[in-house]
Amino acid sequence: MERKSRGSEKAQAPVDRGRRAFLKVATAGTAGALFWGKTAPLRADQGPSLSSLKWREKFIVPKPSQDDQISYREFQIDVQTTLHEILPGVKLHLLAFNGQVPGPEIRVKEGEWVKVKFTNKTELLHTIHWHGVDVYYEHDGVPWITQRPVMPGKSFLYKFQAYPAGTRWYHCHYATPFHLGHSMHGAIIIESDDDPILKTFQYSRDYTLVLQTFDTFFLKDEFNKMLERMKQRLWLMKHKKLDAKTIAVFKNVQEFLKAVEEGWMPPYLSERNQFREGADLTPNFFAINGKAYPLTDPILIRQGETIRVRLINAGELIHSLHLHGHQFWWVAQDGNPLLQPIKMNTLDIAPGQTKDIIIEGYNPGYWTFHDHITTRVTNNGIYPGGMLTLLVYEEMAEREGFKPMVSLDQ
Numbered sequence: 001m002e003r004k005s006r007g008s009e010k011a012q013a014p015v016d017r018g019r020r021a022f023l024k025v026a027t028a029g030t031a032g033a034l035f036w037g038k039t040a041p042l043r044a045d046q047g048p049s050l051s052s053l054k055w056r057e058k059f060i061v062p063k064p065s066q067d068d069q070i071s072y073r074e075f076q077i078d079v080q081t082t083l084h085e086i087l088p089g090v091k092l093h094l095l096a097f098n099g100q101v102p103g104p105e106i107r108v109k110e111g112e113w114v115k116v117k118f119t120n121k122t123e124l125l126h127t128i129h130w131h132g133v134d135v136y137y138e139h140d141g142v143p144w145i146t147q148r149p150v151m152p153g154k155s156f157l158y159k160f161q162a163y164p165a166g167t168r169w170y171h172c173h174y175a176t177p178f179h180l181g182h183s184m185h186g187a188i189i190i191e192s193d194d195d196p197i198l199k200t201f202q203y204s205r206d207y208t209l210v211l212q213t214f215d216t217f218f219l220k221d222e223f224n225k226m227l228e229r230m231k232q233r234l235w236l237m238k239h240k241k242l243d244a245k246t247i248a249v250f251k252n253v254q255e256f257l258k259a260v261e262e263g264w265m266p267p268y269l270s271e272r273n274q275f276r277e278g279a280d281l282t283p284n285f286f287a288i289n290g291k292a293y294p295l296t297d298p299i300l301i302r303q304g305e306t307i308r309v310r311l312i313n314a315g316e317l318i319h320s321l322h323l324h325g326h327q328f329w330w331v332a333q334d335g336n337p338l339l340q341p342i343k344m345n346t347l348d349i350a351p352g353q354t355k356d357i358i359i360e361g362y363n364p365g366y367w368t369f370h371d372h373i374t375t376r377v378t379n380n381g382i383y384p385g386g387m388l389t390l391l392v393y394e395e396m397a398e399r400e401g402f403k404p405m406v407s408l409d410q
């Protein structure tokens with residue numbers, strides 16, 4: 001089913017005409033770019049205009065229909081505990097979507113209707129939030145605001161129309177400092193035939209890199225506490241005592257204030273204190289797609305090839321990613337194409353953000369791509385490690401049988 005009326009044809013026409021006009025100008029080699037309908041000088045660090053003015057169009061996010069007359073792309077996602085290895089000897093019990101770290105990547109086309117059956121296979125409470133996707137509010141996955149959390153053993157059907165195109169992600173929105181840190185996240189890539197980045201750069205390969213930090217002491221400690229809470233909750237469930245009182249749900253703020261007045265002690269006044277800013281979260285492992293260097297997967301490229309790398313920061317820290325031997329194009333922010341790509345070699349990415357870059361294969365070799373906040377290229381404080389991967393020219397590696405050296409200096 002097509003999304004109805006996203007701006008009138010009349011409103012779109014000038015943009016398309018503008019884009020065609022610009023492409024003509026660009027191919028003719030004129031040093032000028034159409035920017036907001038005016039000619040602006042093309043800076044050396046700017047790429048061709050991506051002319052993405054879609055966000056200006058007017059539309060209302062549709063509510064998923066109840067009768068299921070729509071044809072959906074269907075996905076099954078569960079959450080379970082899994083034993084995940086970041087590095088040999090560093091195994092952590094984590095909460096993971098379909099037992100994977102990061103969770104399965106969902107790829108859909110813009111405008112497609114998506115149905116995700118989410119099943120909770122733990123004794124904790126969870127939801128899924130679709131980060132950066134324009135979903136109908138009832139499917140936004142914020143516990144107690146737009147839905148009741150998904151209870152142990154229960155399922156929830158998330159339905160939405162995939163929009164807008166771009167690099168987006170999903171994560172649990174329940175007790176997020178803990179559940180997100182525990183790897184309840186994954187990528188959702190919304191593709192479009194009309195993607196200005198694909199049209200402009202004609203890239204042939206597309207990589208997704210999910211950045212994550214682990215505080216293994218915190219996670220181990222919290223996991224043990226969580227197992228204890230799970231045991232308690234199982235007992236409550238068995239004796240049919242898991243109810244609103246047990247998990248302290250109030251209908252509104254007044255009801256909550258009244259309970260405090262009458263002597264009920266909120267958990268933040270107790271000793272639990274589990275997510276205290278700064279004091280507790282001191283990550284000692286830094287991962288790309290669930291692995292720390294030297295177990296990170298290399299990014300493969302060939303001479304003359306253009307690739308797209310989608311970066312998703314699912315962790316707690318800001319990263320400053322630097323690529324050796326190349327300038328790359330920064331082309332999208334939070335999934336949305338920039339009006340003008342920017343040429344750079346070090347890109348910062350804050351928690352929750354996604355950024356897309358285009359790398360052109362013009363300097364054959366083996367190059368590191370890493371967080372330039374240097375404490376993050378370590379494993380438990382030991383260099384080298386952490387958030388570091390390699391850009392590897394495939395044909396060279398094939399010819400020379402290149403395998404990165406692994407040094408674990410004492």
Ligand SMILES: [Cu+2]
Nearest residue numbers: 126172174179
């Ligand atoms: Cu959760």
